[in-house]
């Protein structure tokens with residue numbers, strides 16, 4: 001089994017993670033894989049479950065619950 005020869009420094013680890021974050025952020029901001037949902041018509045990422053209705057490939061995968069905004073606290 002391959003074993004790392006040296007312990008990777010914190011700086012190296014953080015640098016790697018920072019580049020990963022930048023790459024992911026650019027991917028999400030670019031929205032190159034944006035599609036239209038077949039069932040509700042909302043914009044969604046390709047090969048992902050629709051966040052608006054929870055459908056994927058014509059079947060319900062997740063149940064989307066609309067959370068009520070708390071406006072006042074009852075004792």
Ligand SMILES: [Zn+2]
Nearest residue numbers: 037040050053
């Ligand atoms: Zn949808």
